[in-house]
Amino acid sequence: MVTYSESGVDIDLEELTVRRLTSRLAGTLKHCDVITGTGHFAALVRMGDVAIAMSTDGVGSKILVAEMMNRYDTVGIDCIAMVVNDILCVGARPAALVDYLAVEHPDPEVADEIGHGLARGADMARIAVIGGETASLPGIVRNFDLAATGIGFVDTDKIITGERITLGDAVIGIESSGIHSNGLSLARKVFFEELELSPHDSLPGSDVTVGDALLKPTRIYVEPVMELIDSGVGVNGLAHITGGGFSNLKRLKKEVGYRLDMLPEPQHIFRVMHDSGVPIEEMYRVFNMGVGFCAIVGKDEADHAVDVLGDRAHVIGEVTDKASSVDITAYTGESIRL
The missing domain is CATH 3.90.650.10 (PurM-like C-terminal domain)
Structure with missing residues (x-):
């Protein structure tokens, strides 16, 4: 028998860790008009008649498979997908994204392949990659890690949170x-x-x-x-x-x-x-x-x-x-x- 915990990932412990982290951050919500609480796929901030949807995610250990294959041209698509698919879950249309690439050592060829995937994913999602950050972190990161934060927009009267779900749907x-x-x-x-x-x-x-x-x-x-x-x-x-x-x-x-x-x-x-x-x-x-x-x-x-x-x-x-x-x-x- 093979389980997720045996592979080094404990879902229950992850959930507890997230709860402990977010419990410390709940008080910050007073600083803007937040529509959705923690735990949804994307956060919503009201800006008049429009809400901004935000989500952040990364590629995860799929990067290790890319390293084994010495092929990095698809992980950018995954990065885009994991962010924009979450933004969709509140009824928002994804609009733009910024990426974060942390590397052990800069490698222009690998960066070119990652950028190729990000561009392809952005075209599929019809969003703009408007900026980002690259950090060299030897001793902290092995090879690289890739994550992104995206935003989308939805009229406040068209937000979808799940509250309208009813028996028999x-x-x-x-x-x-x-x-x-x-x-x-x-x-x-x-x-x-x-x-x-x-x-x-x-x-x-x-x-x-x-x-x-x-x-x-x-x-x-x-x-x-x-x-x-x-x-x-x-x-x-x-x-x-x-x-x-x-x-x-x-x-x-x-x-x-x-x-x-x-x-x-x-x-x-x-x-x-x-x-x-x-x-x-x-x-x-x-x-x-x-x-x-x-x-x-x-x-x-x-x-x-x-x-x-x-x-x-x-x-x-x-x-x-x-x-x-x-x-x-x-x-x-x-x-x-x-």
Whole structure:
């Protein structure tokens, strides 16, 4: 059995650490008109009739796979994606971003590849990278770390926080591109330690290398989600399915739960990890399992919403009255509660 904690990441300890940190910062909220509290995907600050949405994130240990492959042209896409996908979750259109690149030693060639990915991701998200910071930190950083902070804008009467979610609403899932940029510590343990593969070996049962499968960029959901918001469909909630898997849905409204019993088949990489010893509960607790973004709409608008979002979107379940729970029918047929 292989678990996330065995790979060096303790989700529960991370949550406690975040709570301790944010508890010290709560008093600072008095300095501006904050609409969303801590714990949502993006923060909102009211500026008259418009709110500014802000989010920050990084690429995480996916960088270590890029280092193993000596290929850095995709991690910039992941960096953009992890930020803008969170901004979408309050109904805001992402607008601009600043990046932070910390390096052990400056390397112009690596920086050029990282910049290439950032530019590609920005074009996909239709945002501007308006600045940033590069720091040389020998002794603190090994190779490099990449993170970014982004902003978006939304009219205050169009903010989506999840408070309008009601019993019986449909949960629509948009297919992910694969593993995205979370859970890589566990994935690396499975492939490089348990299976003793190199990043250049083929993924079992596939003609794609392990490294290429792990480096496949995080999907950027800006275009389909903004099209849904602008379509007139009543969107009651939006969730980016990142670290923590479908537990991210619980960030929207504590009084409701979710039953996900029509999930699409996950990509092959997830099935390989499960077959290699990761418990099925752990798979759905850590990874997106083939669904990278969720929209929650009224049941009578679900078909229209799927039509707007395209053929990679599916109704995957519904909102229930089981507060703060997510009940999942796994692809194996097993029942899981998060």
